[in-house]
Every structure is written in C-alpha cells, then in structure tokens.
Amino acid sequence: MDTSQGNPMMDDGLTLQRTKDGGPRIDCRNIKVFYGQAEAIHDVSMSFPDRAVTALIGPSGCGKSTFLRCLNRMNDTIENCRVEGKILMDGEDINDADVDPVLLRSRVGMVFQKPNPFPKSIYDNIAYGPRIHGLANGREDLDAIVEKSLRRAGLWDEVKDRLSAPGTGLSGGQQQRLCIARAIAVQPEVILMDEPCSALDPIATARIEELIDELRNRYCIVIVTHSMQQAARVSQRTAFFHLGNLVEMGDTGQIFTNPREKRTEDYITGRFG
Amino acid sequence: MTDTARNPDSKAKAMKRLKKRRAADGRFRFYGLSAILTALGALAVLVITIGSQALSAATYHVVNYDITLDPAVIAPEGAGRPEDIGRNVEGFYGLVRDNLLETFPEAAEDRASRREVADFVTRLAVLPTAQMVAKQPELVGTRITLTAPLNDDLDLYLKGQGVRERKLDVGAIASIKGEAEGGYRVTGAGAFDAVVAAMAVAAADLPADAPEPSVLLTAGPSTGRLTEISAGSAHLELLTGKIRDFARLQSKARLIVALESERTISDQQIAWTLALKDMDRIDRVPRTTLLTNSDSTYPELAGGLAAIVGSLLTMLITALVAMPIGILAAVYLEEFAPKNRVTEFIEVNINNLAAVPSIVFGLLGAALYINFLGMPRSAPLVGGLVLALMTFPVVIIASRAALKAVPPSVRSGALAVGASQMQTVFHHVVPLAAPGILTGAILGMARALGESAPLLLIGMVAFVGDVPRSPTDESTVMPVLIFSWSNNAERAWEPLTSAMIIVLLAFLLLMNGLVVFLRRKYERRW
Ligand SMILES: Nc1ncnc2c1ncn2[C@@H]1O[C@H](COP(=O)(O)OP(=O)(O)O)[C@@H](O)[C@H]1O
Numbered sequence: 138m139d140t141s142q143g144n145p146m147m148d149d150g151l152t153l154q155r156t157k158d159g160g161p162r163i164d165c166r167n168i169k170v171f172y173g174q175a176e177a178i179h180d181v182s183m184s185f186p187d188r189a190v191t192a193l194i195g196p197s198g199c200g201k202s203t204f205l206r207c208l209n210r211m212n213d214t215i216e217n218c219r220v221e222g223k224i225l226m227d228g229e230d231i232n233d234a235d236v237d238p239v240l241l242r243s244r245v246g247m248v249f250q251k252p253n254p255f256p257k258s259i260y261d262n263i264a265y266g267p268r269i270h271g272l273a274n275g276r277e278d279l280d281a282i283v284e285k286s287l288r289r290a291g292l293w294d295e296v297k298d299r300l301s302a303p304g305t306g307l308s309g310g311q312q313q314r315l316c317i318a319r320a321i322a323v324q325p326e327v328i329l330m331d332e333p334c335s336a337l338d339p340i341a342t343a344r345i346e347e348l349i350d351e352l353r354n355r356y357c358i359v360i361v362t363h364s365m366q367q368a369a370r371v372s373q374r375t376a377f378f379h380l381g382n383l384v385e386m387g388d389t390g391q392i393f394t395n396p397r398e399k400r401t402e403d404y405i406t407g408r409f410g
Numbered sequence: 411m412t413d414t415a416r417n418p419d420s421k422a423k424a425m426k427r428l429k430k431r432r433a434a435d436g437r438f439r440f441y442g443l444s445a446i447l448t449a450l451g452a453l454a455v456l457v458i459t460i461g462s463q464a465l466s467a468a469t470y471h472v473v474n475y476d477i478t479l480d481p482a483v484i485a486p487e488g489a490g491r492p493e494d495i496g497r498n499v500e501g502f503y504g505l506v507r508d509n510l511l512e513t514f515p516e517a518a519e520d521r522a523s524r525r526e527v528a529d530f531v532t533r534l535a536v537l538p539t540a541q542m543v544a545k546q547p548e549l550v551g552t553r554i555t556l557t558a559p560l561n562d563d564l565d566l567y568l569k570g571q572g573v574r575e576r577k578l579d580v581g582a583i584a585s586i587k588g589e590a591e592g593g594y595r596v597t598g599a600g601a602f603d604a605v606v607a608a609m610a611v612a613a614a615d616l617p618a619d620a621p622e623p624s625v626l627l628t629a630g631p632s633t634g635r636l637t638e639i640s641a642g643s644a645h646l647e648l649l650t651g652k653i654r655d656f657a658r659l660q661s662k663a664r665l666i667v668a669l670e671s672e673r674t675i676s677d678q679q680i681a682w683t684l685a686l687k688d689m690d691r692i693d694r695v696p697r698t699t700l701l702t703n704s705d706s707t708y709p710e711l712a713g714g715l716a717a718i719v720g721s722l723l724t725m726l727i728t729a730l731v732a733m734p735i736g737i738l739a740a741v742y743l744e745e746f747a748p749k750n751r752v753t754e755f756i757e758v759n760i761n762n763l764a765a766v767p768s769i770v771f772g773l774l775g776a777a778l779y780i781n782f783l784g785m786p787r788s789a790p791l792v793g794g795l796v797l798a799l800m801t802f803p804v805v806i807i808a809s810r811a812a813l814k815a816v817p818p819s820v821r822s823g824a825l826a827v828g829a830s831q832m833q834t835v836f837h838h839v840v841p842l843a844a845p846g847i848l849t850g851a852i853l854g855m856a857r858a859l860g861e862s863a864p865l866l867l868i869g870m871v872a873f874v875g876d877v878p879r880s881p882t883d884e885s886t887v888m889p890v891l892i893f894s895w896s897n898n899a900e901r902a903w904e905p906l907t908s909a910m911i912i913v914l915l916a917f918l919l920l921m922n923g924l925v926v927f928l929r930r931k932y933e934r935r936w
C-alpha cells in the first residue's frame with residue numbers, strides 16, 4: 138500500500154516480518170474507530186507477531202480497549218460503534234462481509250478486566266466453548282479438552298477435585314485463570330487480554346504473568362495493561378497509545394530504555410498517566 | 411480537632427450540629443416506623459374482620475334424619491334405575507319432610523305450619539344422598555341417616571348471629587293449669603322476676619306502642635310462648651313438645667326483642683330447632699361444601715368449586731398466552747431489537763398498556779373475542795385471553811428488568827468464546843434472568859387471579875351451577891363469585907363471602923409463596 142510505505146510504524150512491522158518465521162499474525166492498517174460521531178482511534182496501523190506478547194500501554198481513555206476489541210470484532214456488539222480500515226489475520230480481512238464474527242471469536246479468544254466466569258460449574262465453564270463449536274467427539278474427548286485447558290492455564294491441580302463446583306466460587310486469581318482456560322479451550326490462535334490483572338492481588342498477578350509467559354510459545358497474545366512494570370515483564374513488543382493515536386511501537390526493551398518519542402518517555406517516567 | 415482546640419466557639423457549634431442531625435435521624439426513624447405500623451395495622455384490621463366473619467362460615471349446622479328408604483317412594487314402578495334414584499329429589503325430600511312431621515306432629519295441623527317445617531331443609535340438600543343411594547342401590551329398603559344442612563337463617567340463629575335473644579333464668583314452676591287448646595297458666599313464686607325485669611329494660615328502648623316482644627320458655631325438647639307475664643305467673647302457649655316437661659325439667663326463658671313479623675324465622679321454627687338440638691339431632695360440622703359444592707341460590711348449599719375450577723382454567727389460558735408472548739417479546743426487545751425510534755415507540759406503548767384500567771380490557775375482549783371472533787360468552791377461554799392482554803405488559807416489563815439485571819460481563823464472556831447472539835441469550839442470559847422473569851410472570855398472574863371488572867363485561871358473572879369441564883364451558887371465577895355473593899341480600903351470604911375471600915387470598919398467598927420459593931431456590935449470584 139502507498140500510505141503504509143511512508144509510515145514508520147509499518148516499517149517496524151516489516152522488520153519484524155523478516156526476523157520471525159511466519160510473519161505477523163495480525164496486520165492492522167489505518168484503523169479508525171468511531172463511537173457515533175466521535176473518533177476514538179485515529180488512523181492506527183500496527184502488526185502483532187505470532188508466538189509473542191504485545192503490550193498496549195497508555196493513559197486511561199486513550200483507546201487501548203477499543204483497539205483491542207477491533208481484533209475480535211467485539212466492537213460489533215457495541216451500539217453505534219463503527220470500525221474503519223483493514224485488519225488482516227493471516228492475510229484475510231476479518232471485517233470482510235463473508236467472515237463470520239462468531240467463528241472469528243473462536244479463533245481470537247478474549248480475557249476481560251474483571252474475571253467473568255459463567256455462573257456454572259468449573260467443568261461447564263471450560264466445556265461450553267468446545268460444545269457449541271463441536272470440538273469434542275463424545276464425553277471423553279470433552280473431558281480431555283477440559284483437562285488440557287485447565288492444565289495449560291495452570292489451574293488443574295487446584296480444581297481437579299471439584300470440577301462440578303461453581304466457577305464463581307473460586308478466588309479472583311483462579312477465576313481469571315479459569316477465564317484463560319475457557320479461552321484456550323476453543324483452540325484459538327490469538328488471545329486478547331484487557332487488563333487481566335487489574336482486579337487481582339500481587340500474588341495472583343504474578344501467577345497470571347507466569348502463565349502468559351508460558352502461553353507465549355503457542356499463541357499470539359495481545360495484552361492491554363496500565364502497569365508499565367507488567368508490560369516490561371511479560372511482553373516482547375510494546376505499543377504506546379495516547380489520545381487515540383499510536384505514538385510509538387517497538388521492542389519492549391527499546392520502548393522502556395530508549396523511547397524515540399518525547400510523549401512515550403514522559404509517560405513511562407511517570408510524568409503523566 | 412486542632413480547629414476546635416483553637417476556637418472553643420466552633421466546638422459548641424459542632425455539638426449543636428450533631429444534636430440537630432441526631433434529632434433529624436430520630437424523626438426520620440419515627441416517621442418510617444409509624445408508616446410501617448399504619449400499614450401493618452390496616453392489614454391486621456382487614457384480616458381480622460374478614461377472618462372472623464369467615465370463621466363463622468367455616469362451620470355450619472346439619473340435621474340428621476333417620477329415614478327408611480321406602481322402595482315405593484325412592485324407586486317407584488318404572489323409575490327404579492339408579493339414574494332415576496339419583497334424580498329423585500322429590501322422593502327423598504318427601505321422606506325428610508315426613509320425618510319432620512313425625513317428630514313434630516303439631517306441624518301437620520295446617521298448611522302454614524307444614525310450610526314452616528318444610529323450610530328446615532332445602533329440597534336440593536337431599537341430592538347428595540340421592541346420588542349416594544343411586545350408586546349403592548342395595549341401600550333401598552334399609553334405614554339410613556340422611557344429613558342435610560339446616561336452613562341458613564336458623565343456622566345463623568344457632569351461631570348467635572341472626573336473631574338476637576337474651577337467655578333468662580326462670581325460678582321453680584309450682585303449678586301448671588289448663589289445657590292445650592286455651593293454653594296453660596304457669597305459676598311459681600317469683601318464677602318470672604328476671605323476665606319481667608328484662609322486658610322492662612327492652613321496653614325502654616322501644617316506642618310506646620310497640621307490640622310485646624316474644625318470650626319463649628324451653629324445658630328439654632319442649633318450648634312454649636309466654637304472654638301475660640307477671641312476677642309469679644304467666645300464660646303459656648305450647649309450640650312443641652309436652653307440657654309435663656315444664657314441671658319435670660329446669661326451664662329457661664328467651665327474650666327475643668325483634669318482632670316475629672320482622673324476622674326471617676318464626677317462634678315456631680325456633681322452638682323446633684331448639685327441640686332438634688335437645689334431641690342431639692343437630693351437629694355443627696366444618697363446611698367442606700364451600701370447596702366441594704358449586705354455586706346455589708341457597709346459602710347453606712352454596713360453594714365455590716365451580717368458581718375455583720373456572721379461575722384455574724382461566725389462569726391456565728392466561729399463562730399459556732401471556733407468559734410465552736410476554737417473555738419472548740421481552741427477550742427480543744431487550745437482547746435483539748435495534749435501539750431506534752420504532753422500538754422506543756413500542757416500549758412506550760407497552761408501558762402505557764400496563765397502565766390501562768382493567769375494565770377497558772374487558773370492553774376490548776367483549777368487542778374483539780365475542781362480537782368479532784364469535785367466541786363463547788362467559789367462557790374461561792375468553793376470560794383468560796382478556797386477562798392475558800392485561801397481564802402480558804406486566805410480564806414484559808418484569809422480564810426486561812430481570813434481563814437488564816444480568817451483568818453485561820456474562821454476555822461478553824459468552825460472545826468472546828464464540829457463542830452467537832442467540833446462544834448467548836438462551837444459554838446464559840435467560841437462565842440467569844429466569845427467576846426474575848418467573849417472579850414477574852407469577853405476580854402478573856396473581857393480579858389477574860384477583861381481577862373481576864373485565865370479566866363482568868364478558869359475561870362471566872352469570873350464575874353457574876355446574877363445574878366447567880373445558881375452557882369453552884360457561885364459568886365464573888372466584889373474585890366475580892365474591893362480587894355476586896356480596897350482592898345477595900340474605901344475611902347468611904355475608905360470612906360466606908368472607909370465607910370465599912379467604913379462599914381467594916389463600917390462592918394468592920400460594921402464588922406469592924411460589925415466587926419466594928423460586929427466588930430462594932434459583933437466584934444465583936455472579
Ligand atoms: N461504548 C462506548 N461508547 C462511547 N464511547 C466510548 C465507549 N467505549 C469507550 N468510549 C470512549 O472511547 C475512548 C477510549 O476508551 P477505551 O478504549 O475504553 O480506553 P482505555 O481502554 O484505553 O482506557 C474513551 O474516550 C471513551 O470515552
């Protein structure tokens with residue numbers, strides 16, 4: 138594309154493409170998001186590599202969640218929200234008319250700020266997705282999926298004796314890991330996390346961060362966080378948003394040690410936020 | 411603190427503010443408490459007045475008649491089949507009347523007395539016995555005890571609620587002279603002192619030219635009327651029984667101030683009732699017929715079964731129509747419909763519909779269902795449809811509130827694992843909202859159950875003697891039955907109406923209890 142040629146951010150994506158095999162999993166071009174008349178995201182282009190964690194940071198209200206929701210078309214469910222631009226996932230535009238948002242969401246899982254397990258048993262929380270997508274052939278298969286997902290989310294040992302207990306009875310950190318397991322169970326390629334630790338205590342947070350690090354080997358992970366320490370700890374790539382603009386994007390080390398933009402530096406040194 | 415230390419004046423001000431605030435708190439508590447107490451008081455008065463009335467209708471008096479089922483009367487030539495026996499009200503009633511005439515030979519003397527004794531029992535009261543004999547024809551020819559309710563006015567009299575009387579002690583009676591035709595002269599030193607005194611008191615309240623009130627003298631099964639009463643002697647006219655009872659047994663006098671011509675029961679009937687009671691032939695029993703009989707023009711036979719069944723059939727139709735339509739409409743409006751002018755307009759109109767007076771729905775029902783669609787009048791089908799019209803806006807509003815209360819995080823959670831909108835709603839949102847939806851629906855139904863005005867307009871107020879068997883049969887419902895009964899003139903209907911109100915309240919309590927139960931059982935936290 139002509140416009141992307143002169144865009145320094147796209148260059149970043151291209152560099153990345155050269156270093157990682159398989160190229161960027163998701164490639165966003167000129168994304169604009171409107172709530173009614175108000176433009177919440179201004180012409181953002183960026184890409185997300187596979188098997189890596191990308192952190193979106195920025196002050197509250199800068200559009201991180203809004204941007205994240207573009208990636209699994211959750212913005213479709215918000216009244217008067219409109220998305221413009223191209224989002225290519227493995228080369229296919231997810232906003233195409235013939236892409237079913239429901240199928241897309243089974244490929245792009247999401248974990249929310251507040252743990253929101255279904256008010257059902259732990260087992261059913263995990264099994265629900267595979268059931269509606271027909272991923273399991275019979276009960277044994279489903280049991281296996283549940284176990285595998287819970288193991289991957291590091292929750293298996295804690296809940297294996299009470300799978301029929303309600304998911305809402307777990308602690309906050311366990312609930313959040315349950316939600317991660319629920320997302321994993323439908324075999325997604327991408328996992329979006331919107332401030333997954335903001336409602337958790339430090340120990341539970343550390344546990345989730347460890348988990349994210351483990352999951353990085355299998356998935357393309359995008360995490361929104363307001364904690365710069367967290368971004369530094371778990372992510373390989375970091376994007377800094379401000380007032381709906383993507384200010385800077387690069388390798389996490391570079392963003393935190395040697396930001397190119399003044400605004401990024403101000404933010405990570407705590408001068409505003 | 412440092413402020414107050416520096417400025418002693420401001421400490422005093424702070425104390426003053428604190429005092430004021432505490433006074434305001436106290437006042438508010440007082441207002442709240444008095445509001446609650448007023449409401450509770452009103453409720454208590456309602457329950458006590460209706461309950462005490464109803465309590466008197468909870469039991470009634472029945473009379474036992476030992477009769478021989480004479481085949482010639484019960485199953486005469488050519489009418490001996492069981493169904494003929496079951497219909498032979500005249501025959502059974504004749505046996506009962508003969509039994510009464512046998513007990514009270516003086517009643518046979520003239521037509522008026524015969525009619526008075528026949529008033530004891532309503533013709534139709536023998537029907538259950540006739541039907542029982544029809545089922546067991548081997549009883550024909552044997553001697554059985556037929557039990558039939560006592561006439562409602564006499565029933566009230568025995569309960570002390572109809573004709574008021576004062577019971578008075580009578581001293582020893584020394585002599586009785588005279589004969590049946592001209593009456594007797596009863597004397598005894600100071601025997602009637604109490605009676606004379608009571609009559610003087612009663613006379614003081616009456617106009618000067620008022621006729622003498624009735625004074626009855628009872629000894630065992632025998633009763634007579636006293637006239638020309640003085641302290642030591644009186645004239646006794648025997649109404650029933652034997653004159654020698656007055657010499658033998660302790661007598662009691664009854665002063666009945668209400669004039670005989672202004673009462674529904676005569677001195678003679680009172681005398682017979684007292685005699686039957688003395689013979690232990692009258693029992694006070696629970697009035698189960700209130701729930702097992704259908705409506706009747708005789709209060710002692712009337713019951714609410716037809717109305718209860720009518721109410722249930724009507725509610726069934728209402729539930730079948732209003733609940734699915736209301737709930738599905740609510741789900742659609744809340745979860746699927748786009749928010750635009752049209753849905754806003756619909757929403758406003760549903761709220762308006764819920765505020766429309768119920769009688770308007772009755773008019774609409776009469777015009778639409780009966781006149782236009784030609785459905786049967788007075789039928790639970792039409793009643794149920796009318797009440798459904800009235801109920802479903804309530805169901806929609808309650809269901810939408812319940813759906814709104816489901817946190818959006820549940821929806822986004824389901825959507826994020828790739829559930830479709832439909833799956834999200836029906837797998838997650840509706841089950842969570844179900845207790846609230848059901849609560850709203852049942853409360854709407856409870857309101858419909860207590861509704862009478864719209865049903866009057868579609869003819870469900872007609873007298874219905876038979877239990878409806880299908881939603882298209884002629885029928886009435888409990889609130890309308892209460893309305894009809896309360897319009898009846900006879901006094902006996904009053905406690906009966908209260909009893910029916912209690913039955914209706916019991917049904918409403920049952921439904922509200924169901925709501926509480928469903929809430930407790932299925933309400934889940936998330
Ligand atoms: N549903 C919505 N309707 C209208 N405006 C919204 C909505 N959600 C977010 N916004 C606006 O979009 C901007 C970005 O919000 P958001 O993406 O939630 O920011 P962040 O997640 O970075 O805190 C904010 O100005 C917010 O007010």
Ligand SMILES: [Mg+2]
Binds near residue numbers: 201202203331
């Ligand atoms: Mg956010």
